[in-house]
Amino acid sequence: MPSPATSPRRRGFTLIELLVVIAIIATLVALLLPAVQQAREAARRTQCSNNLKQMALALHNYHDVYSAFPNYDNGGSIANASAFVSILPFLDQAPMFNLYNFSLGNSAPENEQVVRQRIPAYLCPTAVIRREVPISGCDSNNRAPGTYAVCTGSDDPYGTIEDGNPNNGAIVSSGSGITKIRDFTDGTTNTLMVGESAWNLEDYVFTSGPCMGQVRWGFTYWSSPYPLATAFTTMPPFNPKSGGSASLDRFRSDHPGGMVNFALADGSVRFLNDNIAQTVLDALATRAKGEVIGEF
Numbered sequence: 001m002p003s004p005a006t007s008p009r010r011r012g013f014t015l016i017e018l019l020v021v022i023a024i025i026a027t028l029v030a031l032l033l034p035a036v037q038q039a040r041e042a043a044r045r046t047q048c049s050n051n052l053k054q055m056a057l058a059l060h061n062y063h064d065v066y067s068a069f070p071n072y073d074n075g076g077s078i079a080n081a082s083a084f085v086s087i088l089p090f091l092d093q094a095p096m097f098n099l100y101n102f103s104l105g106n107s108a109p110e111n112e113q114v115v116r117q118r119i120p121a122y123l124c125p126t127a128v129i130r131r132e133v134p135i136s137g138c139d140s141n142n143r144a145p146g147t148y149a150v151c152t153g154s155d156d157p158y159g160t161i162e163d164g165n166p167n168n169g170a171i172v173s174s175g176s177g178i179t180k181i182r183d184f185t186d187g188t189t190n191t192l193m194v195g196e197s198a199w200n201l202e203d204y205v206f207t208s209g210p211c212m213g214q215v216r217w218g219f220t221y222w223s224s225p226y227p228l229a230t231a232f233t234t235m236p237p238f239n240p241k242s243g244g245s246a247s248l249d250r251f252r253s254d255h256p257g258g259m260v261n262f263a264l265a266d267g268s269v270r271f272l273n274d275n276i277a278q279t280v281l282d283a284l285a286t287r288a289k290g291e292v293i294g295e296f
Helices: 015-066 094-099 109-115 278-285
Strands: 148-153 192-196 201-205 215-217 231-233 259-264 269-273
Touching (some): 015 148, 015 269, 094 109
Parallel strands (some): 148 231
Antiparallel strands (some): 148 192, 192 259, 201 215, 259 269
């Protein structure tokens, strides 16, 4: 046998070489991670756009059947059913629609089987639901969250004909009458129909019940016709991240870069930036005010 003095010498990595390799790998990961995150967000944005296209198409299919778009408060009450309930059959959700009792409110126990369902088309993949929704005993009737709202126009979403301030947007309250395609004299390509909401208001809290004082984050339950839930306005601020209950009926999102996704009345989808002029935003919200919008 060879003596130790004559045995071949085995060479391994030195500590410095290992550290260099680790540093190179860490650098590559740091370079690739933002690209991966951007690719994932791009995919989420695409899915969000597809959701809005589906809803716009469903609203037009509803119009084809009923010769008008749905009101945001089906049945004439903000306690009944939202426009998103009305279009369920046109989103391949006819069984849920048939289960819903429109003579009762969306918080009635008889409708819980429907309103507690999470519907993928009503949830933007980018949106972060920052708490459990629902929390039993805190969220009325265990209603499931949504992240979209219809556009009622540029003024108070509670408007009615009786108070002299009916909604001037695409989807309106029962008290504001009905809207048909013929009413979009500004052009369907220039009128917002559905936009995003988010559970991202850090100063909106529960004010009663067992969750009192806890951050509530949002109020967008897809089945609720309450304006603070699914019937929004373009009144400022646009895309807020705070403001408590006063900001609930404002369009907002979790997309990076200050963008909010909208479906227009012609079915197209556009991102609107935080920096959009308020006059342009309000002009897009109205269906028949005759504004000249131009590029946006």
